[in-house]
Amino acid sequence: MGYVAVRGGEAAIAEAIRSLDALRAGATEPGADPGDPLSVDAIRHQLRLLVDRVMGEGGLYDPQLAALAIKQAHGDPLEAAFILRAHRSNLPRLGESAAHSGSQLRLIRRVSSAFKEIPGGQRLGPSTDYLQRLFRLDLLDEDPEAFRAAARSFGSEVVAQAEDFPKVVEGLRVQGLLQEVGAPQPAVDITRAPVAFPIPRPARLAHLTRGETGGVLTMAYTTMRGYGYLHPTVAELRVGYLPVRLPHPLTGEPVEAGEVLVTECEIVATHRASCSATAAASATTRSRPSPWRCATAPCSRGMSAGRAIRPRIPNSSSAMSMASRRWASAATTSCRTT
Amino acid sequence: MSPASSLQRPASSCDRFGFLDDFAVREMRRGMLKALAIPGYQVPYASREMPIARGFGTGGMQLTLALAVPQDRLKVIDQGADDSVNAVNLRRFITASCPGLATTTRTAEATLIQTRHRVPERQLAPGQMMIYQVPYPDPLQIVEPSEAKRRRCHAHGDYARLWVKLYEDVVRFREVSISNRYPARVAGRYIIDPSPIPRWDLPKLHCSPVAHLFGAGREKKLYAVPPFTEVVPLAFDDIPFAVEGFRATDCSRHACATCGATDTFLDEIPQVGAPPRWLCNDQDRCAERQGYPDGA
Numbered sequence: 001m002g003y004v005a006v007r008g009g010e011a012a013i014a015e016a017i018r019s020l021d022a023l024r025a026g027a028t029e030p031g032a033d034p035g036d037p038l039s040v041d042a043i044r045h046q047l048r049l050l051v052d053r054v055m056g057e058g059g060l061y062d063p064q065l066a067a068l069a070i071k072q073a074h075g076d077p078l079e080a081a082f083i084l085r086a087h088r089s090n091l092p093r094l095g096e097s098a099a100h101s102g103s104q105l106r107l108i109r110r111v112s113s114a115f116k117e118i119p120g121g122q123r124l125g126p127s128t129d130y131l132q133r134l135f136r137l138d139l140l141d142e143d144p145e146a147f148r149a150a151a152r153s154f155g156s157e158v159v160a161q162a163e164d165f166p167k168v169v170e171g172l173r174v175q176g177l178l179q180e181v182g183a184p185q186p187a188v189d190i191t192r193a194p195v196a197f198p199i200p201r202p203a204r205l206a207h208l209t210r211g212e213t214g215g216v217l218t219m220a221y222t223t224m225r226g227y228g229y230l231h232p233t234v235a236e237l238r239v240g241y242l243p244v245r246l247p248h249p250l251t252g253e254p255v256e257a258g259e260v261l262v263t264e265c266e267i268v269a270t271h272r273a274s275c276s277a278t279a280a281a282s283a284t285t286r287s288r289p290s291p292w293r294c295a296t297a298p299c300s301r302g303m304s305a306g307r308a309i310r311p312r313i314p315n316s317s318s319a320m321s322m323a324s325r326r327w328a329s330a331a332t333t334s335c336r337t338t
Numbered sequence: 339m340s341p342a343s344s345l346q347r348p349a350s351s352c353d354r355f356g357f358l359d360d361f362a363v364r365e366m367r368r369g370m371l372k373a374l375a376i377p378g379y380q381v382p383y384a385s386r387e388m389p390i391a392r393g394f395g396t397g398g399m400q401l402t403l404a405l406a407v408p409q410d411r412l413k414v415i416d417q418g419a420d421d422s423v424n425a426v427n428l429r430r431f432i433t434a435s436c437p438g439l440a441t442t443t444r445t446a447e448a449t450l451i452q453t454r455h456r457v458p459e460r461q462l463a464p465g466q467m468m469i470y471q472v473p474y475p476d477p478l479q480i481v482e483p484s485e486a487k488r489r490r491c492h493a494h495g496d497y498a499r500l501w502v503k504l505y506e507d508v509v510r511f512r513e514v515s516i517s518n519r520y521p522a523r524v525a526g527r528y529i530i531d532p533s534p535i536p537r538w539d540l541p542k543l544h545c546s547p548v549a550h551l552f553g554a555g556r557e558k559k560l561y562a563v564p565p566f567t568e569v570v571p572l573a574f575d576d577i578p579f580a581v582e583g584f585r586a587t588d589c590s591r592h593a594c595a596t597c598g599a600t601d602t603f604l605d606e607i608p609q610v611g612a613p614p615r616w617l618c619n620d621q622d623r624c625a626e627r628q629g630y631p632d633g634a
Binding site for chain 1: 389390391394417419422423424426427430431473605607608609610619
């Protein structure tokens with residue numbers, strides 16, 4: 001189907017582009033001063049969660065281009081992800097990383113709702129979980145000096161190296177309460193490989209990772225709050241920087257190519273006996289060897305670190321090392337109930 | 339008045355005591371009266387959107403805000419702890435929006451106790467009120483997906499499928515496998531979901547001298563157990579209801595590693611390379627037993 005009813009061809013399209021651009025520039029009334037254009041850097045840092053979302057749904061870890069897409073799309077995440085996906089479509093695949101473990105994370109956040117105390121302790125981190133959603137009217141006319149001072153006051157967000165903390169689910173596994181998980185399956189690039197049913201787990205996770213955030217949340221919520229007794233509990237939620245290692249093109253030895261910020265969420269839930277008595281669900285980098293046996297709520301998503309790694313573009317020299325904060329608050333909001 | 343100038347109020351202040359407007363307060367109070375008048379009946383209410391995310395205790399919070407008066411003394415606990423982040427956050431919001439309202443961590447001194455997951459170990463006394471944060475208000479939800487049908491079941495007192503679920507548990511596991519949210523019949527009529535309190539706490543609701551109010555913010559339901567009301571856990575004559583035993587492998591009862599209590603609900607704290615420790619879940623009870631060593 002198409003807009004056969006809209007006629008005028010070239011002229012109509014050109015006019016649509018022109019009026020969109022006028023609106024993007026803040027056109028309100030003739031002669032009014034629209035102010036300054038948004039800088040891509042400002043979008044990247046001050047709208048960081050939107051950038052993360054667009055990178056996640058776009059399937060490409062590139063904060064700079066994601067910020068540009070957001071600017072171009074007037075802030076519509078769906079349209080911005082669309083632009084990023086179209087760009088990603090022709091990027092060469094330079095390598096394929098091995099499965100990464102969440103135990104390599106440099107943590108900025110680590111919480112568990114399954115246990116009151118966990119070995120290594122809980123670290124709330126930069127989370128909106130406990131924000132009171134009241135207007136901060138001082139931001140209506142923010143003092144630029146205070147704004148800069150707030151940025152300067154920050155030391156390091158990394159609180160600890162993950163090696164210091166044992167995995168919470170390990171304790172459960174030792175007690176025999178969790179089903180053992182099989183070996184990691186090879187990654188599937190769903191944009192290169194044809195869909196073949198039954199879809200392997202990595203492909204399923206890749207679809208979820210790129211899925212529209214609200215859509216995935218709806219799936220999680222309907223799974224959780226539908227019929228029956230399924231109440232997943234966050235055994236452990238980790239947010240941190242994951243060093244990405246790629247095989248060296250000549251030697252084949254794994255070399256650290258940069259790092260991405262990922263969220264790893266391990267969820268425990270009792271499940272149908274036919275499936276397994278207890279299942280641990282985890283969704284993180286899609287190359288991660290994590291247990292995701294029965295489909296419980298896919299609560300958290302991570303960046304696709306595996307195969308979408310691309311050459312750095314000009315002006316984004318830190319594309320690989322910059323942070324991406326994923327969705328942690330939404331994940332806990334949807335899980336944290338009992 | 340332009341939109342911007344209408345926003346020029348100081349951000350921290352609330353316009354009214356208890357945040358909620360008069361219509362919301364009236365609805366909540368009417369709802370609670372109805373809930374008390376029909377013990378165990380789930381009263382639908384509008385449930386306002388609060389500045390704290392749903393699932394974090396907004397149902398309980400709305401009850402507290404609609405009930406609190408400046409003379410009250412409020413205690414907020416989450417899993418028995420007064421200092422858990424969620425409890426701290428709820429208390430912070432409630433005290434900021436209820437100027438004059440005092441708070442306490444001591445069960446004995448509180449007039450309003452908002453709780454998630456626990457009933458205090460200390461015997462409650464008249465003049466106190468319990469407010470529960472409820473994720474799932476309907477005990478039939480585990481057996482019937484349609485709310486319309488569930489309401490009909492409640493109206494007819496038709497709890498057959500719940501009994502079958504219990505029976506199936508007994509057949510498969512030789513016991514009822516429900517660890518929390520154990521269904522109980524109130525005043526011989528409605529069956530309630532008592533919120534995710536452990537089995538341990540359920541007998542405390544039976545003929546309790548205080549009112550127990552339940553608020554499910556997300557599911558938009560209120561219900562109540564009035565004072566001195568029968569609350570009977572669902573059980574078969576030959577397989578009686580039992581609370582947690584906290585038994586070690588040699589059948590001895592675990593004691594709290596801090597206060598030594600053997601009559602409280604315990605938390606298992608996993609340790610690295612060592613057997614788990616057991617501690618009182620109710621922090622105030624543990625501290626009280628030790629004579630409040632920190633002066634808390």
